[in-house]
Amino acid sequence: MTKPPAAPIRVLLADDEVLVRSGFKVLLDLEDDLTVVGEAANGDEAVERVRATRPDVVLMDIRMPRLDGIQATAEIAATPGLERVRILILTTYDTDEYVFDALRAGASGFLLKDAGPAELLHAVRVVAAGDALLAPRITRRLIGEITARRRAVRSGEQRLAALTGREREVLALVGQGLSNHEIGAELFLSPATVRTHVSHAMAKLAARDRAQLVVIAYQTGLVTPDL
Template sequence: MNAAGGRRPITVLLADDEHLVRSGFRMLLEVEDDIEVVGEATTGSEAVERARALRPDVVLMDIRMPTMDGIEATRHIAATNGLDRVRILILTTYDTDEYVAEALAAGAGGFLLKDAGPTELLHGIRVLAAGEALLAPRITRRLIAGFIARRTADRRAEERLAVLTGREREVLALVGRGMSNAEIGAALCLSPATARTHVSRAMGKLGARDRAQLVVVAYSTGLVRP
């Protein structure tokens, strides 16, 4: 289906081992003018293969699947050359600290629970496709910050942040608070394009794949506190 205004639709790959779940997602997504389901996968290894072949904008990824779980599949996709722009939205019934941390560390750009409503899911897909990060409302920043901080306690904050300019630190802090490029620009009296440039430079210097990993860095270094 063509997106409104002639723009290319957001392409989505569905990865879940339950047929009814995939069918439900497909029915929900295919009525949207700006979203197109381009494929399905029933195992983690198949999700990796399909992602490499189809190069979708967003992968809806379940965690518990046969042959390879969704977190390991996410790790493989994130490490594949040429798939830098593929965003992975983890969808699961489990919201434990470890799942959240592992998913973000593996390269996921977002995390939603399967009981999220249709509006929340559609919003999540569009947010990730636009390059933003997304965390389910029920997954608190305190939860993520505490777990990540324990796992990365051996890395001194000042050493890690030393590569950033003062402005880039300011931008990183605002990314950590969940602000978009437009909101960061307004807060710092910058254009959205300039804010985006600072975000990109911070990602490059810190080795972050996307904004979700910048959020992790902001909390784990103490730049932003829960």
């Protein structure tokens, strides 16, 4: 029996630049497994349209009028029923130190605004799958630089006390940007077992997704910045 095709990944575009939204829309709509379900020119519109359309992924610019991308991300993440919506932050990297705040607010990762078409398509698919943080090397560097200046009030040991030794090992490798398969190879575990440890760590640390686990790994000193 032929397996029915999977439903396309539904994407909402939030950016105050019309040309940026138009370019992304053309690129995404050319793919059979991706479809654009809405657009927003500011943060308020983004929140409203996410609630109306419930997309799988939101491409969210940080700098928008009326409500910026961080505030919009926080509102979406805090809305019951929108837990499965993944938010991919668009940033210029060199100037947007607010990316760290966006990850803490509930974003699943970030993408450079000058990324090429293949990188954009890969980013949307990865974030939709929810199984890896986008651009791990760039993400680690950015989080590391900012976290070095923003130490958590609670000590690392206090925050990590609820984790088992194995869960700490897995968290450290998640913080280094490794996928479940890579972590499994490193620790001689199956990907399914790794996934279970990741889920347990997320629950114990009240992390919304894998991106927040990376932030916690740096905040607690489990992973140190490689600058």
